[in-house]
Amino acid sequence: MDDRIRFYFDQGLTQTEIALCLSVIDNLHISVRHLRRRLSGLQLYRRRQYSDPERVVNFIASQLEGQGRLHGYRMMHERCCLNDLRLTRAMVREIQIQIRLQEFLREDSTGTVHGPCVFQGTSQANQRLESWWGIYRRQNTDYWMDMFKELQSTGDFTGDATDKGLIQFCFLSIIQEELDTVVNMWNNHRIRRSNGCDLQHGKPFLMYNLPELYQTKDFLNPVDAERLDVIVHENVCLWKSEIPCDHDLYDLCVLVMEENNLQPSAAATEALRLYKNIRPLVRELVGSLCHQSPALDSMSQNPPRLTPDLSHDHHHLEF
Structure with missing residues (x-):
């Protein structure tokens, strides 16, 4: 049971949702109160025991070197959670801003200073499944397409x-x-x-x-x-x-x-x-x-x- 509880916790489910999944999917019936005690015994908390800051910064920095550079702080937070990192979205947002500011302040080989490194504001275009392919291209495939186009252009x-x-x-x-x-x-x-x-x-x-x-x-x-x-x-x-x-x-x-x-x-x-x-x-x-x-x-x-x-x-x- 503990493995299933840990699995559902890692999916970001609430305690009520975890209890429902255990009951319907795994045929394991426990109350939310008992589940809360099991979560405490497994040291699974949402707002405590955040991951080591150095580990988090290193992970996000490595992601920003690859296709993760296309993600906003919400998607980056999801990626962190999938890699067993516990932190808030606000932490992810601040880390991304600081890392991108450092990159922005460095000029490239031609001495060119690039445009804004961070755009802030609400997104009205990524809330529904119908726009998924557009989201997927902007947040993943554009990176690979640019990489392979560069390989082609350089011979x-x-x-x-x-x-x-x-x-x-x-x-x-x-x-x-x-x-x-x-x-x-x-x-x-x-x-x-x-x-x-x-x-x-x-x-x-x-x-x-x-x-x-x-x-x-x-x-x-x-x-x-x-x-x-x-x-x-x-x-x-x-x-x-x-x-x-x-x-x-x-x-x-x-x-x-x-x-x-x-x-x-x-x-x-x-x-x-x-x-x-x-x-x-x-x-x-x-x-x-x-x-x-x-x-x-x-x-x-x-x-x-x-x-x-x-x-x-x-x-x-x-x-």
Whole structure:
């Protein structure tokens, strides 16, 4: 039970909502008063025992170096909560302002001082699910699009099979992890009540798992396992693999990394550094081996089409 309580607490649910989830989803019936005692025993508090400030600042600073630079303080607070950091939105807001002010005061290599580093005010454009794709682009994909466009403009990406495979090898796992984070952030944010709108408010996590609270029901239909077996055996779709690119190219990249003491990447900036280091080495090897191996030559002409997995167990955001 303690694991489930901790899980629901990390989703940002209130005590009443946690008790409801335990009762309906897990068939564990406890009162809110007893739940409060269990939370105290687990040292799970909303307004006490905030995380170490240095750890929080380091985490937010690292996020601002990547796609987190597109987030406002509310989305950054959700990202902090998903990484077991306890703090208030006001703390996140102040930390982001101070970090961005420090970056603003530093000129770039051309001596140019950039525009405002912080915009403050209310947002009227991100309150409903209908605008989700616009929000997703502004707060996530714009970062990746800008990065890959810059690689193309500098000649570090030509669009051929080898470069596409190297992009998949270096970036795909990080992009998938970021997609999972975005889904979790969205499913656990609280949709605010809007006056004059006949729309539900609350957490998508609760809307999905407890539809009865919103005067509706679960419309999911179970799929027969035999039908799934047919899909598997007839290769109807491309299943997600631990290998993000062509198998031959993957083996070659791993070998090059071992020989040149290159480390796997865990963040966008590290992946970019790995890509720029490994690309000339791999392209040189592929160029010399294509004349000897028909398999590699075929790979260079017909790259596999692999895309990140946008599905996940209990993802309540439908794509």
